[in-house]
Amino acid sequence: MREAPRIDEFAFIARYLSPLAAGEAGALGLADDAATLAPAPGCEFVLTKDAMVAGVHFLPDDPPGAIARKLLRVNLSDLAAKGARPRAYLLALMLPPTIDEAWLAAFTRGLAADQAAYGVTLIGGDTTATPGPLALSLTAIGEVAIGRAIRRPGARAGDAIVVSGTIGDGALGLLAARGDLSGLSAAHLAELTRRYRLPEPRTTLGPLLIGLARAGLDVSDGLLGDLGHLCDTGGVGAAVAADRVPLSPAVAAVLAADPVRLELVLTGGDDYELLFAVPAERTGELAAVAAACGVPLTPIGRFEAAPGIRVHDRAGRALTFGRLGYTHF
Amino acid sequence: MREAPRIDEFAFIARYLSPLAAGEAGALGLADDAATLAPAPGCEFVLTKDAMVAGVHFLPDDPPGAIARKLLRVNLSDLAAKGARPRAYLLALMLPPTIDEAWLAAFTRGLAADQAAYGVTLIGGDTTATPGPLALSLTAIGEVAIGRAIRRPGARAGDAIVVSGTIGDGALGLLAARGDLSGLSAAHLAELTRRYRLPEPRTTLGPLLIGLARAGLDVSDGLLGDLGHLCDTGGVGAAVAADRVPLSPAVAAVLAADPVRLELVLTGGDDYELLFAVPAERTGELAAVAAACGVPLTPIGRFEAAPGIRVHDRAGRALTFGRLGYTHF
Numbered sequence: 001m002r003e004a005p006r007i008d009e010f011a012f013i014a015r016y017l018s019p020l021a022a023g024e025a026g027a028l029g030l031a032d033d034a035a036t037l038a039p040a041p042g043c044e045f046v047l048t049k050d051a052m053v054a055g056v057h058f059l060p061d062d063p064p065g066a067i068a069r070k071l072l073r074v075n076l077s078d079l080a081a082k083g084a085r086p087r088a089y090l091l092a093l094m095l096p097p098t099i100d101e102a103w104l105a106a107f108t109r110g111l112a113a114d115q116a117a118y119g120v121t122l123i124g125g126d127t128t129a130t131p132g133p134l135a136l137s138l139t140a141i142g143e144v145a146i147g148r149a150i151r152r153p154g155a156r157a158g159d160a161i162v163v164s165g166t167i168g169d170g171a172l173g174l175l176a177a178r179g180d181l182s183g184l185s186a187a188h189l190a191e192l193t194r195r196y197r198l199p200e201p202r203t204t205l206g207p208l209l210i211g212l213a214r215a216g217l218d219v220s221d222g223l224l225g226d227l228g229h230l231c232d233t234g235g236v237g238a239a240v241a242a243d244r245v246p247l248s249p250a251v252a253a254v255l256a257a258d259p260v261r262l263e264l265v266l267t268g269g270d271d272y273e274l275l276f277a278v279p280a281e282r283t284g285e286l287a288a289v290a291a292a293c294g295v296p297l298t299p300i301g302r303f304e305a306a307p308g309i310r311v312h313d314r315a316g317r318a319l320t321f322g323r324l325g326y327t328h329f
Numbered sequence: 330m331r332e333a334p335r336i337d338e339f340a341f342i343a344r345y346l347s348p349l350a351a352g353e354a355g356a357l358g359l360a361d362d363a364a365t366l367a368p369a370p371g372c373e374f375v376l377t378k379d380a381m382v383a384g385v386h387f388l389p390d391d392p393p394g395a396i397a398r399k400l401l402r403v404n405l406s407d408l409a410a411k412g413a414r415p416r417a418y419l420l421a422l423m424l425p426p427t428i429d430e431a432w433l434a435a436f437t438r439g440l441a442a443d444q445a446a447y448g449v450t451l452i453g454g455d456t457t458a459t460p461g462p463l464a465l466s467l468t469a470i471g472e473v474a475i476g477r478a479i480r481r482p483g484a485r486a487g488d489a490i491v492v493s494g495t496i497g498d499g500a501l502g503l504l505a506a507r508g509d510l511s512g513l514s515a516a517h518l519a520e521l522t523r524r525y526r527l528p529e530p531r532t533t534l535g536p537l538l539i540g541l542a543r544a545g546l547d548v549s550d551g552l553l554g555d556l557g558h559l560c561d562t563g564g565v566g567a568a569v570a571a572d573r574v575p576l577s578p579a580v581a582a583v584l585a586a587d588p589v590r591l592e593l594v595l596t597g598g599d600d601y602e603l604l605f606a607v608p609a610e611r612t613g614e615l616a617a618v619a620a621a622c623g624v625p626l627t628p629i630g631r632f633e634a635a636p637g638i639r640v641h642d643r644a645g646r647a648l649t650f651g652r653l654g655y656t657h658f
Contacts (some may be wrong), residue, residue, distance in 0.1 A: 233360060
C-alpha cells in the first residue's frame, strides 16, 4: 500500500526544510518528533490551519514558489485578522509522484522568501506520498497579548464597516490566471494574476487594530459573505455603499467595461483584506493607522440594528446578489 | 476550478465539529478565523503535525471512526515521546465527493471518543474539497514544563535501550487487515488488525519519563530505524538482543510459524511505542513507572560507543536486515 521510496525523505528534510527552521531553537532543526514553543511573556498563541489542494485552491502548474507563499500567506491573513504577530508554522506536504526535486527546491525557496518578509519560522510538519493531487496543510502560530485578540463577534449598530486595501482582485485574478478575462490591458491582467497568486496578508495592520476594532476577520470567502459572519455573530445587520468599496485600477477597469462583474467583486473571495468594526466616534483614528502600516483603510458602510445586509449604489438604489459567498463543499 | 457546493460546509462545522471544541474557550466554538491558547503556568507547548492519505496510510474502506482515531493517536504518540500532556488539536479535512454525511458523522464520533479518552479538544482547522483521495492533516498541541521535553539526542554509551508495550503488531496488523497473513487464529488476526487501526499512544507513560529518560522518540518508522535516529543524534551505537524485544501473543504466534517475519517485526513501523535511553544505574526505577501507567517497559539492549546497530539472537549470533526502516517517498 505504501509506495516505494522515490527520493529520500530524510535528505529532503535535511536539505530543504531544516534550513527554514533555523530561527526557532525549539524547532530542534526538524530532527525530532515535535517542536517546543512558548509565547512571549504576557502573550498567548493564536493558531490557525488552512489546507490547499491542487486544482481546487491553485492551478497545478502555478509556480511552486507562489503556491508555497500563498499557502503561508492565507494563514498569516487569519492571524492578522485576530491582531496577532506571526511567529511560527508547521507544514504538511502530501506529494504525488509528479513532484520532483526541482519543484521542491522552488517551493521551499518561496517559503524562505516569505519567512524573511513576515518574520515566521518553520518548526515542524510532515512529508508523505499521495497518489495525487498535491495537497498541503499549514498551521500558523501567532502571538497576541493575553485576552486581546480581535474576534468576530462584537460589532455594534452604528459602528463603521472598514476594509483594508482593495477588493475583487483575488476573484478577478483567478479569471485572469485561467485566461477567462478578456479586453483588459496586459499590465492589468498581470497585476490581477499576481494578486490572486500572492495575496498580501495585513500582518502589520492587524496588531494596530487591537483596541480600535471591536470585531474583525479577513475577507477570504467574499466581502459580503464575510460581512455576514460579522453581522451574524454580532447580532447586527449592515448597510454597504457599493461605490465606496475600494478598487484597484485593474478591477475598476474591469467594472467600467463590464459592470455585471460587481457581484463577483463583492462576493468572490480570495481578497485577504481585513474587514472590521470601528466605533463611529473613532473613525478619525483610521488615517493614522493607515499611515503607520502603509495600508489604505476605507469605511464602506455602517452596522445597523436591523438584521441582513443591504447594498446600495451611488444613487441609493438597492442592489441584490444571488450569492453572498463561497462554501467549500 | 472550485467545486459546486455539495453539502453545506458551515452546517457541517456547526453540527459535527463545533461540539468537539466545547472544552477550550479559546476555540471560540470554531466560529472564528483562529483559536487562542496559552500554556499552563511554567509550561510550554509541544507541537507536532502528521498527515494521512487514503490508500497510503489507511485503507479507503477502513471504518471512518478508526481513521479519525488513528490520525489523532499517531500525533498524540509524538507528544507522548516528548513527555508532553495532550491539550488540543487542529484538523484539516480534504474531502473527496465520495464522502457523505454518514461518513463524516462516524468520523467525528471517533474523534469524540478519543477526545474523552485522551483529554484533548479540537480548537480549529479547515474543511475543503478535493477530487481525491481523502487527505487529512492534524496538528496536536501538548504541554510540558519549560525546557523539560524529552528529545532525540542525549543517549550515552552504557544507557539501557527501553521500549514500551510490544513491537511488530502494527506492521503485521497491516498484513492482517489486507488479508495477507495466513495460518493465524481468527482472534490473533482480529487483535493485530485492531492494533494496526488503533495504536495506543503512550500518553500516560510519556510525562513519567521526564527526568528518567535521557533521550526518546516514538516508534513509527520501525524499531531499528528509529533506534538509528536515537543513535545518530546521540553520536552512539547500539546492541539489541532480538529475543528480548517484547512481542504480543499474536506476533509471537506469527514468528513461531514463520521466523523470517522477524525482519518485518523489527523494521516495519506503525508501533507507536516509546523507545528511550535510561541510565544503566536507574533501570531499577522502570518497574515502578510501568506499574504507575500500566504499560510494560522492557530493556532490549544497550547503547554503545561504537557506531551502528548490532542485533543478535539468543545464541549471540549477529542478525542482519536489508532495511532498517521506512521512508515516505
